[in-house]
Amino acid sequence: MHTLTIAQMAAGLRERRFSSMELTQALLARLNAAQPRLNAMITLTAAPALAAAQAADAGLAAGQAGPLRGIPMVHKDIFCTEGVLTTCGSRMLSNFVSPYDATVVARLKAAGMVMLGKANMDEFAMGSSNETSFYGPVRNPWDASMVPGGSSGGSAAVVAARLAPAATATDTGGSIRQPAALCGITGLKPTYGRVSRYGMIAFASSLDQAGTLTVTAEDSALMLRAMAGFDPRDSTSVDAPVPDYAATLGDSLAGVTIGVVREFFDAGLDGACGQAVRDALKVYEKLGARLKDVSCPNLPLSVPTYYVVAPAECSSNLARFDGVRYGHRCENPRDLMDLYKRSRGEGFGAEVKRRIMTGTYVLSAGYYDAYYIKAQKVRQLIAQDFARAFGEVDVLVGPTSPTAAFPLGAKTSDPITMYLNDIYTIGANLAGIPGLSIPCGFAGGLPLGLQIMGPHFSEARLLNLAHRYQQETDWHARVPSAWVN
Amino acid sequence: MSLTRNDIESIAHLARLNLTETEIPVYVQSLSSIMNFVGELDRAKTDGITPMAHPLPGLSQRLRADEVLESDHHERYQRNAPQVAAALYVVPKVIE
Numbered sequence: 001m002h003t004l005t006i007a008q009m010a011a012g013l014r015e016r017r018f019s020s021m022e023l024t025q026a027l028l029a030r031l032n033a034a035q036p037r038l039n040a041m042i043t044l045t046a047a048p049a050l051a052a053a054q055a056a057d058a059g060l061a062a063g064q065a066g067p068l069r070g071i072p073m074v075h076k077d078i079f080c081t082e083g084v085l086t087t088c089g090s091r092m093l094s095n096f097v098s099p100y101d102a103t104v105v106a107r108l109k110a111a112g113m114v115m116l117g118k119a120n121m122d123e124f125a126m127g128s129s130n131e132t133s134f135y136g137p138v139r140n141p142w143d144a145s146m147v148p149g150g151s152s153g154g155s156a157a158v159v160a161a162r163l164a165p166a167a168t169a170t171d172t173g174g175s176i177r178q179p180a181a182l183c184g185i186t187g188l189k190p191t192y193g194r195v196s197r198y199g200m201i202a203f204a205s206s207l208d209q210a211g212t213l214t215v216t217a218e219d220s221a222l223m224l225r226a227m228a229g230f231d232p233r234d235s236t237s238v239d240a241p242v243p244d245y246a247a248t249l250g251d252s253l254a255g256v257t258i259g260v261v262r263e264f265f266d267a268g269l270d271g272a273c274g275q276a277v278r279d280a281l282k283v284y285e286k287l288g289a290r291l292k293d294v295s296c297p298n299l300p301l302s303v304p305t306y307y308v309v310a311p312a313e314c315s316s317n318l319a320r321f322d323g324v325r326y327g328h329r330c331e332n333p334r335d336l337m338d339l340y341k342r343s344r345g346e347g348f349g350a351e352v353k354r355r356i357m358t359g360t361y362v363l364s365a366g367y368y369d370a371y372y373i374k375a376q377k378v379r380q381l382i383a384q385d386f387a388r389a390f391g392e393v394d395v396l397v398g399p400t401s402p403t404a405a406f407p408l409g410a411k412t413s414d415p416i417t418m419y420l421n422d423i424y425t426i427g428a429n430l431a432g433i434p435g436l437s438i439p440c441g442f443a444g445g446l447p448l449g450l451q452i453m454g455p456h457f458s459e460a461r462l463l464n465l466a467h468r469y470q471q472e473t474d475w476h477a478r479v480p481s482a483w484v485n
Numbered sequence: 486m487s488l489t490r491n492d493i494e495s496i497a498h499l500a501r502l503n504l505t506e507t508e509i510p511v512y513v514q515s516l517s518s519i520m521n522f523v524g525e526l527d528r529a530k531t532d533g534i535t536p537m538a539h540p541l542p543g544l545s546q547r548l549r550a551d552e553v554l555e556s557d558h559h560e561r562y563q564r565n566a567p568q569v570a571a572a573l574y575v576v577p578k579v580i581e
Contacts, residue, residue, distance in 0.1 A: 099561045192540040206540055235547050304523040315500060322501075324574050326565035335577050337501075345503030350511075353502055357493070357512060358519055360500040371523065376536035378529045383537060415515050416522050432540025456541060 001026055002162045003479060006071050006219040009165060013060055013070045020060070020070030024053035024114050027072045030163045031116060034483075038139050040148075040157040042077045043085050044117040052114040059112060067222045067246075069112030073166045076155045077118035078125055079105050079210075080199035088201045089123040089133040089151075092327045092347030102199025103231045104168055104210050111226040116164055120154030123349045124318065125175055125203045127151050128421040131412055132351040139408070140183060141480040142446050146405035149179030149421075155213045156183040161483040166223055167213045172203050173306050174400075174425025176211045177437035181400035181449020184439045186466065186476060187213050188220045191456045192432035193238035195224075196231035204313035205236070207306075207429040216476060217438065217466035221245035224459060240457060248460050249467040254288035256465070257393040263299045264398030264424055273399045276441030276448045281397065283472050284465070292393050296385035301378050302426040303419055308362050308375035309430070314352075315359030321347060354415065383431040390455045395465060399424055400437040400449030428453050436462045439475035447475070486524065488517045 001009075001018060012018050028046050035041060049072070056070035080086050080098035082105075087093045101109065109115070122132040130138040130153025138153040140146040141161035148157045152169035156179035159167050169176040171189035180187025188211045195210040202208060210227065212220045225246065230239040260281065265274055281291055323329040323343025330346055333339035348356070362371035389396060401421060411418045428435035433453055440450035450469075454462050470476050493512045497504045504512065539545055559572060568575040 096565055099558065099564070193544075232549070235549075238541065238544070298529065301526060301529055304525045307519060308523050308526070319501075323567065324576055325562075326567075329567035333577050336579050339577055340501040341498075341503035344501055345505075348502070350508070353504075353508075354512065354515055354519075356500050356502065357496045357516060361488075361492075361496050361516065361520070362523075364496070364499060371526075373536050374526050374529075374531065375523070376538075377531035377534040378526050380534050380537040381529060381531065383540070383542075387542075414518075416518055419522075430537075430540075 002030055004165065005215050006068065006165045006222055009071050010067050020053040020056040020114060021050065023070070024049050024072050024116065027164055028116055034161055034163050037144060038141060038157050038161060039136050040120055040138050040154040040163065041074065042087055042089070042118050042120050042135050042154070045084055045115060049114050049116050056112050056114060064112070066112050068108065068226055070114065071166070072114045072116050072164050073108065074116050074119045074155065074158050074164050075105060075168045076121050076152050076170060078121060078170055078201045079168060080201070081105050081115065081118065084118065086118065087134070089121040089135060090348065090352070091134045092321050094134060094328065096326055100199060103196035103233060104227050105199065107226055119158055119167055122151035122153065123352050124201070125151040125170055125172055126314070126351050126355050128174065128178060128418055129411065130154065131408065132349055134349060137408055140405050141483050142184065142405065145407055146446065147182065147408055149182035149405065151175040152179050152213060156180055156185060156187070159183070159185045159213050159215060160480060162479055165215060166219055168210060169213045170200060170208060170210050171429065172207045172310060173429050174422035176213060177400050177425050177435055177449065177451060178421060180213055180437040182405040182447065184447030184475070184478060185213055185215055186217050186220055186436070186438050187211065188224065188436045188459070188462070189428065189434060190224060190228065190459050191434045193236050194457065194459065195227050196234040196237050198231055198233040202317040204310040205317060206313060207310060217463045217470055218246065218249055221249055221463045243460050245460050245463050248464050251464045252288060253284065253465065253468055256289045258284055258289050258291050259294035259389050259393030259396040260291055261299070261396050261398045262293060262295045263297070266300070268402045268420065268423065269399060270403040270443065272443035273401070273403060273448050277397070277399050277450055280440040280450045280469065283469055287468055287472065294389045294393060294396065296382070296389055296427070298378065298381040298385050299427050302382055302430055303423050305375045305378045305382065305430060306426045307358065307419060308371050309379060311355045311359030312363050312372050313359070315356045315363065318352070318356055323347070379430045382427055386427070386431045386433060394454070395458070395461060396453045398451050400451040404443045404446035404448055424451060432456060434459050434462055436466055438466045438469060441475060486517065486520050488513055488520065
């Protein structure tokens with residue numbers, strides 16, 4: 001039962017082969033058993049999950065339709081969940097019980113999905129290995145000595161180990177796509193503004209976007225349909241119709257032009273990763289797509305651009321954690337300044353403090369033009385590169401990550417080495433375009449990811465390309481041997 | 486470029502972060518290397534380029550009418566507060 005996709009579980013529920021209660025109990029047991037080995041979760045919500053499963057079963061019996069009703073899932077612990085601990089992977093929020101639901105949480109609840117708990121993550125979504133969490137690192141289900149990627153590492157590990165068929169996640173510089181690649185699953189970062197960020201704890205507001213981690217592109221289509229759409233509570237939410245993404249999954253790829261981004265095949269790309277991507281391109285040619293070499297010359301500047309823009313926005317967003325209204329407060333503050341400084345110094349971990357200080361520095365007097373304005377200009381150039389490319393091709397393809405998963409601790413001493421993991425994913429966030437990662441092979445027993453990016457609001461096309469590839473290959477259906485049973 | 490201990494202490498003060506004696510040299514080193522890394526941006530020719538203000542072309546921040554839409558939730562919200570008295574957030578004395 002645990003290896004079924006959302007679509008297969010939904011069929012089983014419709015045909016009364018099993019109930020949502022049975023699915024929920026089985027997956028809660030798996031999550032519990034896996035916790036000492038993977039540390040993928042921060043909170044399990046067994047009692048509310050069983051109640052939600054019971055309600056879903058009653059709804060299904062009463063003829064309530066919907067492809068997600070009764071399907072268990074987990075939320076990344078960055079989404080506010082009413083009455084449930086919401087930590088964002090930080091000591092700062094280790095005592096925070098959210099008074100309300102994020103829009104994403106409310107929408108998936110209304111669609112009948114059953115939340116099993118909250119997934120571990122890099123602290124405040126700042127990390128590429130899930131090693132910055134206050135709750136300890138998450139381990140990769142393919143090899144427990146390896147990282148799962150980050151920041152949505154817990155969400156990705158849960159889906160890869162088949163502890164739940166789906167998880168929500170967020171992506172500011174690659175935090176959905178990179179862990180999807182490193183864990184061998186499907187990860188979609190939608191267009192900026194496509195999914196509401198209300199109740200999603202803010203990191204960098206001009207880059208953050210919520211999306212899905214699932215086994216298949218089909219499941220991602222089903223979930224995105226329920227998550228996306230206008231929300232007056234998010235001032236960046238876009239009022240545009242939400243297509244039926246599942247309806248176009250099988251569309252022909254004849255005549256589709258795929259741009260192969262030259263800059264993605266750089267010296268930093270591992271040979272096996274590059275080969276897996278080239279093999280995937282052959283599959284697309286067989287499906288009728290045409291390949292075209294394209295260049296985005298400013299893309300190599302995306303990581304330095306990001307490490308000005310994202311820390312600047314993070315230093316502003318995280319200013320709200322003051323030890324006064326919610327979150328961690330230090331013991332016996334001498335005065336208000338001491339309260340602020342010690343509460344924040346104790347509440348935030350090393351990487352979060354590094355980003356806050358980087359952002360504070362680039363925004364400080366005398367440096368604003370040299371760093372922040374300069375970075376926003378280069379960001380414009382990167383966006384223009386993408387726009388020019390989409391004048392010639394329908395989508396862009398390349399690797400998701402320069403390498404497969406790396407050992408725990410391998411990159412924690414040098415922040416720049418860690419930041420360069422996101423070299424292929426950050427461009428999409430800077431330009432606000434959607435990107436998706438699907439499994440496309442293995443190197444040394446570890447999964448590799450293929451990244452597909454498209455113009456703003458082209459999620460249907462990306463999911464169509466991913467689905468057609470998954471009809472021709474079975475990389476996405478492979479389950480780590482330790483987690484088959 | 487190389488940041489000094491003084492730089493780090495002044496940034497930490499602006500960011501309202503208390504740093505321990507062991508943290509300071511770590512941040513002197515890592516912030517210096519980050520600022521060197523982002524210095525690569527100087528290579529980009531950006532004359533006449535408008536800084537990006539919104540990731541979606543042609544869009545800007547949406548405004549709404551200045552109307553009261555939310556009801557009073559202070560009791561619920563203050564359940565997460567470290568210290569509350571008479572529905573007020575309590576902090577150390579600010580004015581003598």
